[in-house]
Amino acid sequence: METPAARLRARLDTARPAIAMSAHNALSAKLAAQAGFDAIWGSGFELSAAHAVPDASILSWETHLAAMRAMVEVQDAPLVADIDTGSGNAVSVAYLVPRYAAIGVAAVVMEDKTFPKDSSLRENARQELVRITEFQGKIEAARIEAGPLVIARTEALIAGLGQDEALRRGEAYAEAGADAVLIHSKQKAPDEIIAFCRAWSGRVPLVLVPTSYPQLSFADVAALGKVGLIICGNHAIRAAVGAMRDTFARILAEGGIGGVEAHIASVQDVFALQGDDRMRAIEKRFLR
Numbered sequence: 683m684e685t686p687a688a689r690l691r692a693r694l695d696t697a698r699p700a701i702a703m704s705a706h707n708a709l710s711a712k713l714a715a716q717a718g719f720d721a722i723w724g725s726g727f728e729l730s731a732a733h734a735v736p737d738a739s740i741l742s743w744e745t746h747l748a749a750m751r752a753m754v755e756v757q758d759a760p761l762v763a764d765i766d767t768g769s770g771n772a773v774s775v776a777y778l779v780p781r782y783a784a785i786g787v788a789a790v791v792m793e794d795k796t797f798p799k800d801s802s803l804r805e806n807a808r809q810e811l812v813r814i815t816e817f818q819g820k821i822e823a824a825r826i827e828a829g830p831l832v833i834a835r836t837e838a839l840i841a842g843l844g845q846d847e848a849l850r851r852g853e854a855y856a857e858a859g860a861d862a863v864l865i866h867s868k869q870k871a872p873d874e875i876i877a878f879c880r881a882w883s884g885r886v887p888l889v890l891v892p893t894s895y896p897q898l899s900f901a902d903v904a905a906l907g908k909v910g911l912i913i914c915g916n917h918a919i920r921a922a923v924g925a926m927r928d929t930f931a932r933i934l935a936e937g938g939i940g941g942v943e944a945h946i947a948s949v950q951d952v953f954a955l956q957g958d959d960r961m962r963a964i965e966k967r968f969l970r
């Protein structure tokens with residue numbers, strides 16, 4: 683049977699990039715797969731937000747791993763797991779990645795920041811990067827057993843180190859065996875990302891997370907011819923926050939739950955998402 687990693691690799695097409703949607707639990711992963719996304723992004727930011735804590739290595743990797751397992755179990759799209767810094771050095775990575783392999787993730791994304799990390803999107807956040815050779819060792823450690831694709835993420839632009847350093851790091855990570863390179867930027871205009879993509883050798887596909895420059899459409903990215911995967915980084919949790927806030931405020935303002943009824947998912951809809959059909963079939967067959 684084709685592995686999840688092989689399935690994702692076949693979909694990393696720089697002429698027609700795969701699109702991943704973020705998720706913070708099994709339900710959001712299932713909704714993303716049902717909507718038709720090519721892959722699920724097991725986002726550290728979303729999982730942290732779902733626990734109402736900052737995205738700064740506060741949750742344990744076991745919490746993240748359990749969430750990823752739950753996402754794999756309920757839907758079929760390949761899961762791209764955000765393992766942040768790999769929870770420490772190359773030794774930590776060598777022990778960590780096989781655990782992700784065992785639950786069937788298609789790829790891990792590991793970033794070149796120091797542990798503990800801080801969010802890339804925060805203003806004035808600490809953005810310290812590890813040495814290039816150290817991160818090459820972490821990439822090699824992630825690949826010691828055949829398993830998920832290893833997507834190496836450089837935060838050189840986020841850390842303000844400039845285009846040359848970002849390109850140097852991207853090349854060095856591909857050299858170390860990364861299957862793809864994620865280049866992240868938090869500039870409001872896509873200029874530095876476009877410049878990076880144009881300058882990129884094309885040795886491995888690039889991965890983008892266009893949260894900060896949403897005006898760059900999927901078609902614009904495809905036209906660059908270098909990007910194999912576009913990640914919608916946090917749209918599940920932001921949609922959920924907006925929808926819950928509106929519904930909660932309306933219920934209190936209206937003094938009852940009648941007004942929101944037509945605007946929220948029905949209980950039947952939620953039953954279906956819970957896999958109620960399957961349980962009923964099992965009941966019918968085995969409950970005596």
Ligand code: SPV
Pocket residue numbers: 704725726727728737764801802803891893915916
């Ligand atoms: C995440 O979604 O956890 C990411 C993308 O790593 S970002 O938050 O933009 O760093």
Ligand code: MG
Pocket residue numbers: 725726727737764766
């Ligand atoms: Mg993250």
